[in-house]
Each structure stands twice: as C-alpha cells, then as structure tokens.
Amino acid sequence: MAVFTKNPVSAPPAPPVRETTGHLLLRAWCILVLFLAVSGVSWNLAFGAVAGGAIAIASGIVTAVLWAVLRPAFQWRRLPWVALAYVAYAALSIAWSAWPSTSALTWLLLAITTLQGFFVAAVLTWREIIRAISSALKWAIGLSLLFELGVATVVRGPIMPGFARPAHHYDPIVYWSRGNLFNSGRLQGIWGNANLLGVVALLALIVFGILFAARAPRRTMLIVWMAVAGFLLIRAGSATTFLSLAAVVVVLAAVLLMRTTKKPAERTRYYVIYAIVGVGGIVALWFLRKPLFTLLGRNSDLTGRETIWAKVLKRAVERPFAGWGYASPWIPGDPHFDRWIIDHGQTVMQAHNMWVDLFLQLGIVGIVLMAGVYLAYIWRAWFFAVDRPRWDLVADRTYSPLTLLPTLVATVLLVQGLAESGPLILWGWMFVAMFSFKLKQAPLIGVGPAEVGAAIERGDAVSIP
Structure with a gap:
C-alpha cells in the first residue's frame, strides 16, 4: 500500500477546483437576469405589459436580496459615479415632470436595470460575464428561431401579441410575427420588431466570435450558433444593424492594428488617421444617405x-x-404621449434617437450626463482592448480576445442610438452600467480584488473560458 512521506516535497494530489452548487445557482440567476434584459419587450407581447x-x-427584488445576503466585494471609490449621477438626475426630474406617473414608473425600471448590471459585474468575473452573456443570447436567438418556425408551420400566417390570431387584416406593424420564415419577408423574432432582432443577432455574433477566438470549449457548436445569429441578422433586414456591423468591423480592425504598435508615436499616427477617416465617413454618410438607404431598402429620411x-x-x-421629465420608454397610455x-x-x-430623446426628457443636463457616461465607458473600454495586460515587470503577455467585447458593444450602442432609443433602456443601458462598473473595479482580467474575490476565479485563472 502506498503511503505519503511525513516530509513531502509538494502538496498531496488533490482534485481540481470546482464550482460550488451555490455559485452555479448564482451564475444561473445572472444568466436569467441577462436574458430578461436581452429579451426585452417579448414578455409584454406574450403576457401583457402588467405581467x-x-x-x-x-x-x-430578488437581486437586491441576493446583494444584501452575498455582499460581493467591490471598491466604493471606484463606482461609475457618472452613471449613478445620471440615474439620480432622472429620479430628481420627477419633481418637475410633466408626466410624473410615467417618470416614476419608468425610473423604477431604470433603477432595476442599473442594479442588475452592477450585480452581475460584482458577483461574476470577466470570463463568467461573457459566458453568461453568451448563454442568455443563445436562449434569445434560439427561442426567436423556434418562435418563427412555429408561426410559419403551425399558424401559417401572422400572429398577434398574446398568441392570438388576427380576426382580419391589420397593418403589419401590429403583428408579433408575420410568419415570414419561409418567404422573403423580414423576421421579427420574440421581440416583434425586426430592428430589435437584428441588433441582438449582431451582439450574439460578436460574443460567439470572441469566444471562438478565445478557444472556448465546444467550438463546433459556437460555429452553429454564429450561423444562426448571422441568418437572423440577415433576415431581420435592419439598415441600422447593417451600419452597426460595418462600424464594428472598422473598430475591430482599428483595435487589432493598434495592438501591433511598439511605440506611443505609432499610436499617435494611427489616431490621426482614424480621426480623418471617421470624420470623412460621417460626412460621406450624410451626403450619400439617399442612395445608401435606397440600397438598404429604406428611404432617405430613415423611414420617417x-x-x-x-x-x-x-x-x-x-x-x-x-x-420635461424622465420617460424611457414613452408609455402610450399617458395623455401626453x-x-x-x-x-x-x-x-x-x-x-428613435437616444440624444433627441434625452433632450426631450432631461434637457441639456441629461445630454451632458449621458455623454459623460459614454465618454468614461469608451475611454476605459478602448484601453482595456488595446493595452497589453501588465501589472508587473512582465511586458509581453498575450492579448485576450475577451477584452474586445466592451469596445465593440459601445460601438453597436452608439450607432444604434442614432436611429433608436434602445440604448437608454433594457439591455442597452444594462450593458453600459455593467461594463462601466466592471472596467473600474477590474481593469485587468483575473487581476484585482473584484476578480480574485470570486470563488470560481481560482479555476478560471488557469482555464479557457
């Protein structure tokens, strides 16, 4: 019988660190929270606005209780204070709001979304956050494809919110699904809106691609999920999403090019080139918007x-x-809307423009606060992506593909914000709050109290996400 010496030269063999049941349940809750944000209005369409x-x-409420019980470690001084100032000012606007009941209700949803974003960032590591986002997106696009398949094969026609069949012909805008899976029409998914489906499909394509580049497990299934996301993106036919995709490609190329630089002077030269190309692209887009949107199947005034x-x-x-007072979204039952x-x-x-919406609701002050939120977020996200990870004398560590996600998400939100107000609510705002919190608390993957404090990080530090 083999025995251990009383004076071993190393620790006895032990099984690898594994996730506890409690942490698995916590991560499952975070996935559900992310799915609720990503799926957005689908719950209203299925069960009604009250439900x-x-x-x-x-x-x-559940998240608030979990936060009070778990008390995740984070640094108070490194909270995203500009984002909190925006939330506080939105609450303050109830005092002078022209629609106080709408302001109070929509602010409650804003506060819950902010809390959810902070909670996910506080209890999960960078690797776990991206894996959780991936799982939530798989549920969202998977259910969308199944939903469209069910409508096309079982209903064989359009379907109204609440799973009701239309009694007669309506304007297509009111249908939850138009049953277009097997024809050339646009798909709307569980959101009942092709633009919302398109941007979530683009987000899924980004997340799955990053995990594939990071050599995550089950890469074959990631290819399948990327194919599903690409199919839904194309079938959604959203002009804004196509422009977002083009912007993501440009920003991704810029980040990868910036990572090749060896000296600060090289970056300066690239920044000048990016500025010239960016300004030129915006000017060209404005003057060529008519033929461009005609090519994308839209009119020059962005469909009204x-x-x-x-x-x-x-x-x-x-x-x-x-x-006039915070109201995101506008509640149709309010007499003012x-x-x-x-x-x-x-x-x-x-x-249909986040900045115009902000000007209406919170005026110039709101625009300045939101600009500050995005400036702080983009600044940290950019250097999170382009700077080589370093916390000691070792200066040649490899880049992680995971660091690309915050910057690419910011790109999508900024472009979407030009034609939609979605970045102000649901997953748009939740991702801004979540990444703003995480970038300040843990500016390096696997390093810092916000990362090491999580129990699972001991295993993640030596494994592939």
Missing part, C-alpha cells in the same frame, strides 16, 4: 424618423435646460 412589469420588478425628430425637438426646445406621434396608426413610444 412584463411584474417580472421585471420581481427580478429586481426625421419627421419624428422634428416633432420631438419642437417640444424639447420649450424646456431646453432640465427637460397617447396619439402624440403616430406611425402606421400606432402611438410612437420613443424618439
């Missing part, structure tokens, strides 16, 4: 968005400094 709101509030912006700005300039702006017979619930 959707109840689910959001209940999830926020310029008309919406004009009406919103006309009201916004009446209270330019502090705004009901039938105010009509599109295809339906009350519009957003300004």
